[in-house]
Amino acid sequence: MNQPGAAVGNLVWLASFPKSGNTWLRAILTALETDEQLFDINNLDHGGQPYSVGSALHLLALDPRWLPPDSVHDLRCSLMRRQSDKLAHQPQPLVFRKTHEYYPAGELGNVFFPTAATRAAILIVRDPRDVACSFATHFGVSIDEAITQMTNPPARSKTSPAQMRTKQVWSDWSGHARSWMDAPFPTQVVRYEDLREVGYPLVHRTLAQVGLDVTADEVAAAMQLTSFDTLKSVESGQGFRERSKHTPAFFNRGTSGYWTELLSPLQVALIEDAHQEMMGEFGYQLSLTDRERLRLVDTAQSNQRHQTHQWWQLPESFELTVRAESVPDSISNAHHPRPFIQVNESEALVTFTNNSRVLVRDGREICVDVPENEQADVSWMVQGWGVTLSMLQRGYLSLHAITMRINGHYVAIAGHRGAGKSTTGMALRRRGHRLLTDDVAIIHTRNDRSYTRPFARNVHLLPDSAEAVGVDYDRLPKLSTTRTKVAFRAEEPTETEVPLDLIVVLGRSPELTDITVSTLSGSERMRGLLPHVSRDGVAPIIMGQEAYFSKTAELASQVPVSRILRPVTGLTIDPVCDAIEQLVSNFGEAH
């Protein structure tokens, strides 16, 4: 029990996230106060929730419909203050009040749930996996939507003078419980599952702890009158006014653990991932290992991000126009740095193996042409070659590297195809670092400092890499019908431009049995970087040799470069990640 201090008021808050057993406890309390013959589930006491300012009509005969929404909130605060003054020094009888709201931090907490008037709170918690099932039924939403609302809750409602209500905020399942446990008055936590299993001794003990003077026999009798089966039977006969319009009955299952029948592994993973800390605190055992959970959650969240992203979307600051249109198969006066690339003075054209084409003009315009029968993910063409070529046309270097934020520092991890950049980036992300951009680090220099411009770009993973970093290859979208790589979409970077603190060049060597780490200095840096800025030989052509070399030299002089070589065979993800973290740590200490 949270025991911050003795309270003197007589209010006891019955706090719970919705569908956690609050109504049941209210029924027990009502039964304790009512003659057995008169007990009526349609007249449960303690149900006037504080967000319902309509209760003011009973208290002061005020009509909030004549107030603007902001003032309805103020009215609530005002009424609570006055009620608080009245109740603050009346220890008996106890007044129980239901609420699904969270306990707000700061002064608002004291206004909504006045400390001086509060004796204690009873926080009823229920396994969030069962809550999700019950929540979905009660509110008429899918289980997925219920899980989303329990994790990233929308504001529950708008302040509505017509409904005589202020906005009701629940917070997420964990945040709700935490807020009440941190409230500045004693909070008695009871688990719904224990209420069911232990029964009246626990209810009696809980009520005694908040100061209600009742005997165990009285509680036992009240609980007999309000057993789940009884309530269910009464509801089927005469209805229940608190039933939601979305469900034929308020009292549905009432059992514990029925989530095992209803939730998919992914749904379980999403709940356990979001609420594992509070679940642990309340003794709810996790059913999935960390790896299983993260594999399911990460994959699903990536796919969600995919769904909200359009192939043509790039940061506004890039000032690029992207469109789908017919693209010619050649351009005039072109150089061919590679068979699939054509470059002339103002244009660059890339033709892919599935005959898709990307044409970039004047550093401002990306045109994509995909054959009709090709179900390709066009975004990788736009985010990869499209961005690279347009930025080269504008005179920026494009480093073939992922960019990450590691312990507050911005790091580029460069390397040839197959060096393990994306796998390393994903593994570092699992360690809590932020993956900013995969494969394309746009570099520009200002005031003797190099900067990169992060943007959301899908990480391309082969089956082995996906397995190694713990995402579900089979559930991720393929890049195209002709490629085996799949696309993982990491979190959107929030930064538009960041100073580059460190470059790590990742390579492989057949001669090695363990990884080696070295710091490059002087001309080694230039040599180390050149292979990763040439972009298949396109950069020198587009930028011009002189600009290309001078900008690479500028980058090499401004940013420390280290090299990590790893053996060709064997699992080296962890040592490579350890080494990168160490390099960043060394950099941090030196600066």
Next chain:
Amino acid sequence: MSTEFVLNTTGDPWRAAIPGLGEIEVDSDGHYSVMAATCDQQTASDIADAHIEVILRASWGEPLSFLRRGYYLFFGCAVLAPQADSCLLVTGDAPALYLAKAVFLDLGWRIVADGLVPITSGGSLRIHSRETPALLTKRTARRFKIEFQQNFPDSDVAIVANHEAGISYPLASRLHIFDREQIVDRTEEVSTHDLVRLTSSYLLTPEWLDVLAVDRFRRTLELATTPTRFCSISTHDSDDQLRTTITGTSS
């Protein structure tokens, strides 16, 4: 300032003090004056001054004015059919009541008193029209294409003007409306066992009016024995279904 409501009915005028909001004086002829509490008597987040007077008038001045003149008050609305000369007293909880009001307006009925319905008993029950406008939700008003005004831009309350006041109509019957989405149909149960309790809950008898409510039981019985019909409606009903239900139980 006192934290308790005080209503002094021993002298003339009646004096009411509402903690934190202000004071009201009510003359014997029903005229009343409102003195809103000033800002320095409020805490920082209390209701804005400009709104206090509005709420004092709507929630306290009007009711006290009617009570002073011997009316008793009922929560609900009074509606009048075209060419009818007697009123229907309608009760129910939001959103069903909002919906019903919109349907009545759509059918050409007039709402002659909304929110608080003044009633006198002297032999037969009579309803008195009030100029106070009818309140709907914006959504419902839009659904039935009813012209409305807003009291505040962000509010979901729609205001429908009523220009008639002070006319007395016989009470023909009562209609109580259930919201089918909130509760299963309890019509039969309520009509046979619970009508007194239901009636009582719609009489304006807050704690502070107990001094006036000595004959509350008698008034409750008077109203409870008025012919009463029930119906259940839902926002999911079609417009035609709603019109049919309301017409069928109101004629």
